[in-house]
Amino acid sequence: MRYPDTHKAETNQRIISEAAERFRRDGIGATGLQPLMKALGLTHGGFYAHFKSKDDLVQQALRAAADKLDEACAETFAQDKPLQQFIDNYLSGAHRANPGAGCPLPTMAAELGQRGQPSPITDEVVRNRLGMIEGALPGPQADEQSVVILSALVGALLLSRSVEDSQLSDQVLHSTQNWLKQAFCCAQA
Numbered sequence: 669m670r671y672p673d674t675h676k677a678e679t680n681q682r683i684i685s686e687a688a689e690r691f692r693r694d695g696i697g698a699t700g701l702q703p704l705m706k707a708l709g710l711t712h713g714g715f716y717a718h719f720k721s722k723d724d725l726v727q728q729a730l731r732a733a734a735d736k737l738d739e740a741c742a743e744t745f746a747q748d749k750p751l752q753q754f755i756d757n758y759l760s761g762a763h764r765a766n767p768g769a770g771c772p773l774p775t776m777a778a779e780l781g782q783r784g785q786p787s788p789i790t791d792e793v794v795r796n797r798l799g800m801i802e803g804a805l806p807g808p809q810a811d812e813q814s815v816v817i818l819s820a821l822v823g824a825l826l827l828s829r830s831v832e833d834s835q836l837s838d839q840v841l842h843s844t845q846n847w848l849k850q851a852f853c854c855a856q857a
């Protein structure tokens with residue numbers, strides 16, 4: 669059976685998309701190549717026709733997740749009151765409940781850092797987000813404030829996902845959300 673010319677590229681994209689979701693949802697270490705390929709109806713041996721290694725796939729999946737995040741953030745930061753909207757979206761129950769479709773910083777990037785394998789793609793994601801946040805802030809301290817805001821967002825989301833008590837999880841999200849908006853969004857109102 670002859671495949672169309674686009675088959676390999678399409679299969680490659682399917683693997684990257686599935687891996688990006690699973691790595692953010694389940695973790696890089698917990699995502700095995702065999703179950704990943706099987707979920708796509710592909711063989712484990714076929715993996716190496718597309719990627720040099722799992723590390724290669726991790727970088728490509730992180731890139732795919734970062735690109736989707738950039739698109740979503742560009743839309744948010746094009747709206748009225750972009751910082752307030754960004755904080756609300758980031759610290760939402762929907763984002764907490766769906767790590768597979770969310771920001772890769774609290775999941776993939778945290779695991780790569782913990783493993784001692786930081787990625788230049790993570791640097792890019794952080795710099796892009798800081799730039800967007802800084803652009804929405806007035807004043808000479810916007811660069812430092814953007815770091816505080818992003819750190820609080822990522823940390824709060826990570827903590828809210830890691831506690832068992834749903835009320836505590838909500839409190840982490842809502843308290844951080846309210847504090848950030850009071851501290852940094854009043855000038856935008």
